[in-house]
Amino acid sequence: MPRVSVLYVQPRRERENNLPWIEHQIDEQSIECDDKHSEISSESSGEAILTNETQTILHRHSRDHSLWDEKEIDETLHLLPGAEEIIQMITWGNQLDISCPRLSCNVALLITSWYGCVEHVNALLSNSRADPNTTDPKGRSPLHFACSIGEHQIAKVLLDHGADPNRWDNENKSTPLHCAASAGSIECILLLLKRKAQINVGIETRSALHYAVDNNSLECAEILLKYGANPNTPQVYTETPLHTAAALGHKECVELLLKYGADVRSQFGKRKLTALHLAAEGDYVDCVKLLLEHGAQVDARNADNQTPLHLACLAQCTETVELLLINKANVNASYKDGRTALHAAIVKQSKCLECARMLVKAGIDVNKADDYGYSPLHMAALNEFGSCVILLIDHGADITARTNGGVPALSFIVRRTPEVIPKLISKLDHCIKVNDHEIGDVDCEIKLDFRLLVPTTERGETEMLKTFIEVGQKRLLNHPLCETFLFLKWRRIRKFFLLSLCYHAIYVLLFTFYVMSVYMQHCSKEKPCRVSELTPPFGYLVVSLNLILLGKEFFQMGQGFYGYAKYWENWLQWSIVCGVFLCVTPETLSPTRDSLNVPPWQYHIAAVVVFLVWLELMMLVGRFPIFGLYVQMFTKVAVNFGKFLMAYFCLLVAFALSFCVLFPTYPAFRNVGRSIMKMIPMMSGELEFEDIFFGDYPPTYPVTSQVLFLAFVLLVTIILTNLVVGLAVSDIQGLQESAGLDRLIRQTELVSRLESLFFSRLLRKAPPKLMSLCQRSALLRTSRYQLQFLTRPNDPRDRQLPEGIKMNIYKLVAERRDRNQSIRRKRDHFMSTFQRNINRDSHKDDIVTLRGQPSLNRKVRVLSDSPHNYFKYKENNANEYKVNYNDAVQDIIKIKLQLSTVSEKLDSLTDNLTKQLSAIAEEFERLKGRQPNRNIHEMSF
Numbered sequence: 001m002p003r004v005s006v007l008y009v010q011p012r013r014e015r016e017n018n019l020p021w022i023e024h025q026i027d028e029q030s031i032e033c034d035d036k037h038s039e040i041s042s043e044s045s046g047e048a049i050l051t052n053e054t055q056t057i058l059h060r061h062s063r064d065h066s067l068w069d070e071k072e073i074d075e076t077l078h079l080l081p082g083a084e085e086i087i088q089m090i091t092w093g094n095q096l097d098i099s100c101p102r103l104s105c106n107v108a109l110l111i112t113s114w115y116g117c118v119e120h121v122n123a124l125l126s127n128s129r130a131d132p133n134t135t136d137p138k139g140r141s142p143l144h145f146a147c148s149i150g151e152h153q154i155a156k157v158l159l160d161h162g163a164d165p166n167r168w169d170n171e172n173k174s175t176p177l178h179c180a181a182s183a184g185s186i187e188c189i190l191l192l193l194k195r196k197a198q199i200n201v202g203i204e205t206r207s208a209l210h211y212a213v214d215n216n217s218l219e220c221a222e223i224l225l226k227y228g229a230n231p232n233t234p235q236v237y238t239e240t241p242l243h244t245a246a247a248l249g250h251k252e253c254v255e256l257l258l259k260y261g262a263d264v265r266s267q268f269g270k271r272k273l274t275a276l277h278l279a280a281e282g283d284y285v286d287c288v289k290l291l292l293e294h295g296a297q298v299d300a301r302n303a304d305n306q307t308p309l310h311l312a313c314l315a316q317c318t319e320t321v322e323l324l325l326i327n328k329a330n331v332n333a334s335y336k337d338g339r340t341a342l343h344a345a346i347v348k349q350s351k352c353l354e355c356a357r358m359l360v361k362a363g364i365d366v367n368k369a370d371d372y373g374y375s376p377l378h379m380a381a382l383n384e385f386g387s388c389v390i391l392l393i394d395h396g397a398d399i400t401a402r403t404n405g406g407v408p409a410l411s412f413i414v415r416r417t418p419e420v421i422p423k424l425i426s427k428l429d430h431c432i433k434v435n436d437h438e439i440g441d442v443d444c445e446i447k448l449d450f451r452l453l454v455p456t457t458e459r460g461e462t463e464m465l466k467t468f469i470e471v472g473q474k475r476l477l478n479h480p481l482c483e484t485f486l487f488l489k490w491r492r493i494r495k496f497f498l499l500s501l502c503y504h505a506i507y508v509l510l511f512t513f514y515v516m517s518v519y520m521q522h523c524s525k526e527k528p529c530r531v532s533e534l535t536p537p538f539g540y541l542v543v544s545l546n547l548i549l550l551g552k553e554f555f556q557m558g559q560g561f562y563g564y565a566k567y568w569e570n571w572l573q574w575s576i577v578c579g580v581f582l583c584v585t586p587e588t589l590s591p592t593r594d595s596l597n598v599p600p601w602q603y604h605i606a607a608v609v610v611f612l613v614w615l616e617l618m619m620l621v622g623r624f625p626i627f628g629l630y631v632q633m634f635t636k637v638a639v640n641f642g643k644f645l646m647a648y649f650c651l652l653v654a655f656a657l658s659f660c661v662l663f664p665t666y667p668a669f670r671n672v673g674r675s676i677m678k679m680i681p682m683m684s685g686e687l688e689f690e691d692i693f694f695g696d697y698p699p700t701y702p703v704t705s706q707v708l709f710l711a712f713v714l715l716v717t718i719i720l721t722n723l724v725v726g727l728a729v730s731d732i733q734g735l736q737e738s739a740g741l742d743r744l745i746r747q748t749e750l751v752s753r754l755e756s757l758f759f760s761r762l763l764r765k766a767p768p769k770l771m772s773l774c775q776r777s778a779l780l781r782t783s784r785y786q787l788q789f790l791t792r793p794n795d796p797r798d799r800q801l802p803e804g805i806k807m808n809i810y811k812l813v814a815e816r817r818d819r820n821q822s823i824r825r826k827r828d829h830f831m832s833t834f835q836r837n838i839n840r841d842s843h844k845d846d847i848v849t850l851r852g853q854p855s856l857n858r859k860v861r862v863l864s865d866s867p868h869n870y871f872k873y874k875e876n877n878a879n880e881y882k883v884n885y886n887d888a889v890q891d892i893i894k895i896k897l898q899l900s901t902v903s904e905k906l907d908s909l910t911d912n913l914t915k916q917l918s919a920i921a922e923e924f925e926r927l928k929g930r931q932p933n934r935n936i937h938e939m940s941f
Contacts, residue, residue, distance in 0.1 A: 067148065067173065067174050067178060067179060067182050067211070068140075068148070073114060073140075073145075076136055076137060076138065077107075077110060077111055077114060077136065079137075080104070080107045080110070080111075080136065081104055081107060082104050082107055082108075083107055083111060086107060086108050086111050086112075087111060087115075090111065090112065090115055090117055090120065105124055105128040105129055105130035106130055106131055106134035108120070108124055108130070109121065109124045109125070109130040109131070109132070109134060109142050110134065110135075110136055110140075110142055110145065112124065113142035113143075113145040113146045113151075113154055113158070114142075114145040114148075114149070116146075116149055116151045116154065118151070118153050118154055118157070121142070121146075121154050121157055121158070122157055125157060125158070125161045132158045132161045132162050132163040133162070133163060133164055133167065135169075135170075138169060138170050138171070139168070139169035139170030139171070140169050141163065141164070141167050141176070142154075142158055142163065143155060143158045143159070143163040143164070143165065143167070143176045144167075144169065144174070144175075144176055144179050145179075146158060146176075146188075147176040147177070147179035147180040147183060147185065147188045147192070148179040148182065148183055149183060150180070150183040150184070150185035150187070150188060151188075152185060152187035152188045152191055155176070155180075155188050155191055155192070156191055159191065159192075159195050163176075165177070165192045165195045165196065165197040166196075166197055166198050166201060174202070174211075175197070175198075175201055175202065175208075176188075176192055176197065177189065177192050177193075177197045177198070177199070177201065177208045178201075178202065178206075178207075178208050178211055180192060180208070180220075181208035181209070181210075181211040181212040181215075181217070181220055181224065182211040182212075182214070182215060184212070184215050184217040184219075184220055185220075186219055186220055186223055189208070189220055189223055189224065190223065193227055199224060199227055199228055199229050200228075200229060200230050203230055203233055203234065204233065204234065204235050204238065205238070206239065207229065207230070207241075208224055208229065209221060209224045209225070209229040209230075209231065209241045210239070210241050210244055212224055212241075213241040213244045213245045213248075213250060213253045213257070214244050214248070216248070216250045216252070216253060218252045218253060218256060221241075221253055221256055221257075222256055225256065225257075225260045231257045231260050231261055231262040231263075232261075232262060232263050232266060233266070236266075236267070237267055237268060237269060237270075237272060238268065239268050239269070240262065240263070240266050240268065240275075241253075241257055241262065242254065242257045242258070242262040242263070242264070242266070242275045243266070243268045243273070243275050243278055245257060245275075245287070246275035246276070246278040246279040246282075246284065246287050246291065247278040247279070247281075247282060248282075249279070249282055249284035249286075249287055250287075251284070251286040251287055251290065254275075254279075254287045254290050254291070255290055258290060258291075258294045262275075264276065264291055264294055264295055264296040265296075265297070265300075267302070270303060271302050271303045271304060272302045272303040273302050274296065274297075274300045274302070274308075275287075275291055275296065276288065276291045276292070276296040276297070276298070276300060276308045277300065277302055277306070277308050277311055279291060279308075279320075280308035280309070280311050280312040280315075280317060280320050280324065281308075281311040281312065281314075281315050281317070282315070282317075283312070283315060283317030283318075283319060283320050284320075285319045285320055285323055288308070288320055288323055288324070289323060292323075292327050298324060298327045298328065298329045299329060299330050299333060301335075304335055304336045305334075305335040305336060306335040306336070307329065307330065307333050307335070307341075308320075308324060308329070309321065309324045309325075309329045309330075309331070309333070309341045310333075310335050310341050310344050311344075312324060312355075313341045313342075313344035313345040313355050313359070314344045314345075314347060316345075316352065316354075316355060318354045318355055318358070321341075321345075321355050321358055321359070322358055325358060325359075325362045331359055331362045331363060331364040332364055332365050332368065334368075334370075337370050337371045337372065338369070338370040338371040339370045340364065340365070340368055340370075340376070341359055341364065342356060342359050342360075342364050342366065342368075342376040343370060343374075343376055343379055345359060346376055346379045346380045346383060346385060346388055347379070347383070352380075352385055352388055353385075353387050353388055353391060356376075356380075356388050356391055356392070357391060360391065360392070360395045366392050366395055366396055366397045367396070367397060367398050367401060367455075367456075369401065369403075372403060372404050373401075373402060373403035373404035373405070374403055375397065375398070375401045375409060376392055376397065377389065377392045377393070377397040377398070377399065377401065377409040377413075378401070378403060378407075378409050378412055380392060380417075381409060381412035381413045381416050381417050381420075382412050382416060383416075384416045384417055385417070386417040386419050386420055389413060389417050389420045390420060390423050393420070393423075393424070393427070396455070397409070397455075398455040398456055399413065399424075399455070399464065399467065400455060400456070400459070400463045400464050400466075400467045408467045408470065408471065410467050410468070410471050410473070411467075411470070411471045414471045414472065414473060421473070425476070425479070427452060428452065428476070428479050428481050428482070429481075429812065429816065431448065431449040431450070431451075431452050431481050432446060432447070432448050432449075432480060432481055432809060432812060432813060433446070433447045433449070434446055434447075434813055434817075435447060439793075439794075439810065439813055439814055439817060440794070441794065442792070442794045442795055443792070443795075444792065444793070444794055445790050445791070445792055446790070446791050446792075446793060446809055446810075446813060447788065447789070447790055448480075448481055448484055448485075448788070448789045448790075448791070448809070449787070449788050450481070450485045450780065450787040450788065450789065451787050451788075452481075453465065453481065453482065453485050454780075454781065454787055457779065457781065458759070459756075459759060460752065460755035460756060460758075460759055461489065461755065461779055461780055461781065462486075462489060462748060462751050462752045462755055463752070465477060465482060465485075465486065465748045465752070466748060466749070466752045468482075469745055469748060469749070474741060474745055475741070477741065477744040477745065477748065478740075478741060478744070480805065480808040480809045480811075480812050483744065483805055483808065484789065484801060484805055484809065485780070486744060486747060486748060486751070487625070487801065487802070487805060488780060488783075488789065489751055489780055490625065490747060490751060492777075492778065492779075492780055492783060493751055493754055493755065493777075493778050495777070496754050496777075496778065497623070497750065497754060500620075501620050501621070503545070504616070504617055504620055505617065506545070507542070507545045507546075507549070507613070508613045508614060508616075508617050510538055510541050510542050510545065511542050511580060511583075511609075511610065511613055512610060512613075512614075513534075513538055514535065514538050514539055514542055514583075514584065515583070515606050515610045517532050517534070517535045517538070518535060518583075518598065518606075519583075519598065519602070519603055519606040519607075536589050539584050539589045540589060542580060542584055543580075543581075543584055543589075546577055546580045546581065546584075549573065549576075549577055550577050553570065553573060553574065553577065556570070556753075559756060567749075569616070569619065572612060572615075572616055573616070575609075575612060576609060576612050576613055576616060579605055579608065579609030579612065580609060582602065582605050582609075583602060583605055583606045583609055585598075585602070618631065619631065622746075623746060623747060623750050625743070625747070625802075628743040628746065628747065629739055629740055629743050631743075632739035632740075632742045632743045632746070633739040635739075635742075636738060636739055636742065641724060644723075644724045645724065648720055648724070651715070651716065651720070652676065652679045652680075652683075652716070653676060655679060655708070655711075655712050655716065656669075656672060656675035656676045656678070656679050657672065657675070658708050659675055659678075659705075659708070660672055660675050662699060662700070662701050662704060662705040662708060663692065663697070663699055663700070663705065664700060665697040665698075665700065666692060666697045666699075667697070679716075682712070682716070682717065683716055683717060683720070683721050684721070685717060687713065687717065689709075692709070693705075693706070693709075754778070755778055758771060758774045758775050758778055759775075791806060791809065793806045793807075793809060793810040794810075
């Protein structure tokens with residue numbers, strides 16, 4: 001008897017089969033646990049998880065292929081009475097003293113069966129009162145233990161003495177047949193079946209066939225199937241052996257089960273997974289192929305409405321995804337929350353580009369959003385997958401697509417994957433192409449393709465430009481492609497703006513005439529004013545036009561209050577509308593009154609409102625391209641001047657208070673409010689020095705007042721005023737460029753707002769023909785350009801674009817040409833240098849030295865010349881090689897770049913290491929200064 005450990009004895013041993021009636025004699029196979037556990041990424045957090053059903057199968061399979069934990073069995077047996085003495089006797093090879101009163105025969109039978117001691121089992125059953133059906137505290141009999149370790153000889157002895165082959169343990173988990181199948185013992189299985197063991201026992205949960213498949217015991221599974229084991233289960237949504245084999249990737253078992261009629265349509269667990277779902281989730285391509293060949297539905301749905309393609313994409317199973325696509329899987333099928341396979345392929349970074357590339361190549365809709373409005377592009381940018389973002393954009397993904405919360409995909413790209421922005425600019429550059437002629441020729445034509453700027457027409461054609469502004473990429477509006485598109489778009493839609501401008505001009509003129517007729521007479525109770533005959537008609541016209549403006553504001557507000565409220569012009573319009581209603585009173589509208597008495601408060605309102613209506617008219621005129629630059633410059637300077645004035649406001653208040661104290665008799669300085677108002681004109685030079693010091697109101701405190709007045713002249717009038725003016729308009733060129741960008745922004749917003757009227761949901765019940773006519777008149781794709789535009793920048797007869805825009809287009813094309821020519825010259829120079837460094841003779845067998853590059857500094861033997869820019873060589877009398885010059889050059893360039901990158905990383909690492917060592921040395925010196933008796937060897941770094 002071999003010597004074993006006292007505590008945890010490993011009883012697995014191979015024994016020869018000596019049963020003459022067993023037809024199948026094979027060695028027990030050692031089954032290794034397949035640790036290829038595919039992971040599925042959580043779509044919300046990106047954490048790796050598996051479906052509950054798959055986790056159950058894999059967890060059970062990972063426990064050394066056994067029904068019970070051997071350590072747990074040893075611990076349970078050690079707790080039995082007399083177990084320590086029995087184990088010690090078995091361990092040292094002693095004979096069991098059956099007559100010993102301290103020894104329990106049943107305990108000894110359990111222990112010897114578990115340790116595989118055939119002689120002791122024979123002795124116990126022949127010469128004692130040991131019960132072959134005794135059990136441990138968990139209901140496991142000696143036959144359970146014998147079959148668990150594959151000891152068919154012990155099992156035969158136990159069965160010969162009356163052991164029950166169909167006995168369950170206390171948990172109703174297994175019978176001896178389950179144990180034999182779990183151990184992969186064909187001898188035990190055949191022995192039990194011969195002794196009337198029920199082959200399908202436990203089929204409602206897990207039969208012996210389940211355990212055989214679980215351990216990939218193909219021979220055991222085949223024996224069970226030949227003797228009548230059912231490959232399916234009678235209860236729906238339970239685990240079949242086919243589910244187990246597919247989840248673990250046991251190809252041979254899958255093939256065997258399918259051969260014996262396993263149902264590929266059966267579903268498992270709460271999620272109702274088919275075998276194809278489990279195999280696809282685990283990336284077991286061979287199993288997937290077998291299941292598809294035997295009729296498995298490639299688009300089968302589980303409880304979450306997921307197909308095998310969805311699970312394969314979630315688990316990043318590229319080979320399985322490719323196989324499913326070959327078998328015509330529905331790429332646009334959606335599952336929970338409306339997500340597609342492309343959404344699933346982008347939840348994890350490891351191989352998402354491969355799965356996404358295959359799905360895009362298969363024709364999946366890259367812009368299909370889920371129930372929350374997230375498109376695959378949103379997901380890729382949100383998970384910071386820059387390569388996927390570029391891939392999706394290259395295949396038509398809409399960067400202006402918005403979530404249900406109104407967040408565009410470009411916003412995620414700017415915040416999470418900013419490295420994509422240069423790629424996007426490069427795509428804008430490549431939308432401008434030169435035809436056959438050179439760019440210096442008069443006949444040179446430059447083609448501008450605007451299709452990149454119009455990914456969809458459902459929300460208008462300026463949605464992308466509007467998105468650029470929204471996400472903080474306003475500078476892209478200066479790109480020649482965007483600038484040209486905006487100019488053509490403005491020329492297309494300006495007729496609608498002219499109508500609006502004419503309407504506002506009439507409105508302003510009518511209101512101005514009304515104000516002049518009523519509020520410039522200064523009526524009062526003592527001096528009532530006469531009402532002109534034209535005043536009531538003009539008043540009614542003003543009220544009518546004001547009501548139309550009020551309806552327009554409500555309509556714009558109905559399209560979206562948040563977008564409406566963020567534009568200050570809308571609040572200006574509301575001030576005008578309300579002010580006009582307060583100015584146009586019923587008294588002035590009555591044609592029977594000969595006189596009019598206007599309250600004083602209306603004069604204040606009329607003065608403010610007439611100022612605002614003309615200011616608004618100026619802003620509208622400023623939206624024309626020819627006037628917009630100057631209006632924006634005025635606005636920007638005014639804003640800057642206001643900021644500077646607020647910054648120095650405390651200084652003005654300081655002087656105002658001082659002058660109130662020093663000049664109490666002067667009218668302008670009698671209170672703080674007047675004094676502050678007086679400071680503003682004094683800044684411009686209106687000092688009134690003689691009136692203040694030598695007029696009718698002489699200063700009460702002459703010396704102090706003169707000192708402070710001189711300080712005001714120096715600090716405010718000379719220094720501060722010139723500083724404010726200089727800062728406000730210091731950089732005229734920069735101010736002009738900034739104002740130009742602001743003009744483009746305002747023009748984009750105007751065009752977008754005009755376009756949004758024709759696509760508004762509030763006008764869905766409008767006459768279709770009218771809306772179709774308006775849309776055709778406003779959209780650029782319905783014009784003769786059709787989102788493509790040709791221009792001749794060198795032809796003076798071509799006046800389609802302004803000279804500034806044509807110059808920008810020409811400059812972009814010229815710079816790109818020069819850059820490409822420079823790269824081409826460098827490549828050709830490198831190629832010629834490389835070819836000159838190859839010294840070869842016309843004879844085939846001469847020795848050739850490849851020089852000039854360290855990676856090719858070796859001797860080769862030329863075998864043949866070829867006119868196709870390649871040569872063959874043989875190195876060290878080894879295999880024959882074929883070298884292409886261009887490929888070799890590209891390889892050398894790649895190697896140089898890689899060496900350069902490695903060198904930079906090494907330099908950076910060296911610098912970091914040096915800094916760390918310096919920091920450690922400084923810390924040591926500091927500690928040494930604090931603890932002078934401490935030795936350096938006592939420190940552990």
